[in-house]
Amino acid sequence: MKRMIVFMFKGAYNNLGRILFANERKTSIPMRNKIATGQITYPKVVNENACIGCSACANICPVDAIHMEDLEEPVEITKDYVKEKHPVFDPMKCMYCFQCHDSCPIFAFYGKPAAIHPRHVGEFDVNLAELLQQPIVMKDDKEFEAVISLLDEKARNLLKEGS
Numbered sequence: 337m338k339r340m341i342v343f344m345f346k347g348a349y350n351n352l353g354r355i356l357f358a359n360e361r362k363t364s365i366p367m368r369n370k371i372a373t374g375q376i377t378y379p380k381v382v383n384e385n386a387c388i389g390c391s392a393c394a395n396i397c398p399v400d401a402i403h404m405e406d407l408e409e410p411v412e413i414t415k416d417y418v419k420e421k422h423p424v425f426d427p428m429k430c431m432y433c434f435q436c437h438d439s440c441p442i443f444a445f446y447g448k449p450a451a452i453h454p455r456h457v458g459e460f461d462v463n464l465a466e467l468l469q470q471p472i473v474m475k476d477d478k479e480f481e482a483v484i485s486l487l488d489e490k491a492r493n494l495l496k497e498g499s
């Protein structure tokens with residue numbers, strides 16, 4: 337019993353030091369200062385060149401960590417399809433379930449790197465006009481319907497035509 341009480345007190349003492357004085361923290365002082373002053377740069381999450389602005393990522397996100405914003409200058413992707421909005425990601429809300437990534441049609445339908453990745457989207461250059469001409473590679477009808485139902489109407493019409 338005595339050993340148990342000593343153990344508990346030691347644990348409480350150690351945790352208090354960790355909480356109040358950052359004891360045992362491995363983060364460097366410059367990094368701590370950067371975090372404290374908001375100078376952290378987050379990884380790139382959206383690849384604008386590969387995004388068609390379909391809203392699937394924003395619609396699937398269970399915690400509203402993505403919202404769509406109007407583009408100042410809409411981008412003509414094909415002669416029938418103009419991208420008018422793009423996704424904006426909030427890292428403070430994200431719980432990293434990757435549903436946005438998996439539902440992005442660039443990945444789900446065409447097997448290319450998704451236009452969104454909550455950790456880091458990386459660099460992927462794609463000619464969307466050419467890609468959208470290609471047949472959709474997704475074989476499972478149920479999964480296809482699940483993704484297509486997430487797209488806004490304009491993008492849904494465009495991609496259904498290509499299916």
Ligand code: SF4
Nearest residue numbers: 397430431433434436
């Ligand atoms: S990974 Fe983050 S942003 Fe993407 S759907 Fe999940 S919670 Fe939302």
Ligand code: SF4
Nearest residue numbers: 387388390391393440
């Ligand atoms: S699901 Fe992919 S293509 Fe659609 S808006 Fe999100 S990032 Fe862009």
